[in-house]
Amino acid sequence: MPQISQLMEVYGSQFFWLLIVIGIIYFGIAKNMVPKISKTVDDRQKRISDDLAAAQAGQDKAEQIEADYRTSINGARNDAAAIVNDAKAKVAKKNEAAIKRAETALAKKADEADAALKTAQSAALKEIEAVAAEAAQAIVKTVSGAKVTATDAKKAVKAAF
Amino acid sequence: MATEGKIDPMHQFEVQPIFDGFTLFGQQISFTNSALWMFVVLGLLYVFMIGGMKRELVPGRWQVMVEGVVGFIDNIIANSIGPNGKKYMPWVFTLFMFILFSNLLGMMPFGIIPGIHPFTVTSQFTVTGLLAAISFSIVLVVGFWKHGFKFFSLFIPHGTPLWMMPLIFSVELLSFLVRPFSLALRLFVAMIAGHILIKVFASFVVQAIDAGGASWGIALLSILFIAFVSALELLVCAIQAYVFALLTSLYISDAENLH
Structure with missing residues (x-):
């Protein structure tokens, strides 16, 4: 086995070159380059977690905004409904008042018309009575020749009516 | 590979100097094929890592791969050592990546290109x-630095009866001292x-033909078997790198947290 038969001749050069190579790897690569690589990984991890946190914060904010929007729009809707109801009630009241006013006006007019009718009727009746009395007077005079006074004729006509 | 027409399966593990270097403490430090492949591993690892250094917010495939490996080792550390483990991350990363790349590079079929002899550094x-020794030294230094002589209480599990203590202590100490060898040998x-x-099995193919x-x-059967073993070995490459890194972090955890 050359590893054993050569051991005493080569160990010096083996150790010498191995120490140089190992030293370069240790100080040049493991101590110098590896921390940079680890840092890159850590930085990326940090960046990712930061980004995730920012995204979470953004989402929370968006949810907050949406909730605010919900409450405000609900309030606005309620307000609008109240206003509409108010307006409806007001309009209904106004309409009722107008109708009442119109009704009273109509009733008044009807009463007036009624009253006018009644006076006209009584006036007409009186006139008819007068005309009838005159006519009766004239008829009696022509038929019997008897003279009937206007008051008598009137009395008789009234009785006949 | 074949010496005098005979295939030697151990030849691939031979360390051969490419050019002679210099002498240090009486040892010839030559630049060997082993050192060459270590630098190839280093180069590949560097290329792999640089692909993940774009540091884009939305990572490409390559960046995901590099970040995945880093996260994987971070996980090992976090699970076995805990929050105090961050400072051992570079060493566990070095171990895992060096072993993984060496193992995988040794499995690549570069041998089909004439003149290139693949070499598995981790074999x-x-x-x-040396890797296990460094890991074990870290355990010892951290253990005695943080806990002083209390570190020896690691060898006495909770609730050990007093009369059992010497026996348990020696058994636990022995198993502790064997750790670097088991780590390296595995x-x-x-x-x-x-x-x-x-x-x-490759030599069977040649002989059979x-x-x-x-x-x-x-x-034909041997080729099928080679394909099967190669697939299995690719799995072993990753598992062994993982095991080495995991056990190192578990041992460090013993020293860091002491039970």
Whole structure:
């Protein structure tokens, strides 16, 4: 086995070159380059977690905004409904008042018309009575020749009516 | 590979100097094929890592791969050591990546290109031994630095009866001292076993074809087996790198947290 038969001749050069190579790897690569690589990984991890946190914060904010929007729009809707109801009630009241006013006006007019009718009727009746009395007077005079006074004729006509 | 027409499955583990270097403490420090492949591993690892350094917010495929590996090792550390483990991350990362890249590079079929002889760095006991020794030194230094002599209480589990203590202590101490060897041997043996197996079956293919006739069936069977073992070895490459890194972090956890 050359590893054993050569051991005493080569160990010096083996150790010498191995120490140089190992030293370069240790100080040049493991101590110098590896921390940079680890840092890159850590930085990326940090960046990712930061980004995730920012995204979470953004989402929370968006949810907050949406909730605010919900409450405000609900309030606005309620307000609008109240206003509409108010307006409806007001309009209904106004309409009722107008109708009442119109009704009273109509009733008044009807009463007036009624009253006018009644006076006209009584006036007409009186006139008819007068005309009838005159006519009766004239008829009696022509038929019997008897003279009937206007008051008598009137009395008789009234009785006949 | 073949010396005098004979295939030697151990030849692949031989360390050969490419050019002679210099002498340090009486040892010849030559630039060997082993050192060359260590630098290839380093280069590949660097290229792999640089692909993940774009640091884009939305990562590409390559960046995801690099970040995945880093996160994987971070996980090992976090699970076995806990929050105090951050400072050991570079060492566990170095271990895992160096072993993984060496293992995988050793499995790549570069041998089909003439003149290139692939070499698995982690199949050398010197390499795995030094890695394990460094891990074990970290455990010792951290343990005694943080806890002083209280660190020895690691060897006495909670609720041990007083009369059992000497026995338990020596058993636990022994198992503690064996750790670096088990760490080094596990990886080393796992790597050479697969490579030898593949080479042995490859030599069967050559011999069977040489013999001709009905031996073609054996050659075919051997090729199928090589494919199967190669797939298994790719799995072992990743598992051994993981095991080495995981056990190192568990041992460090003992020193860091002391029970």
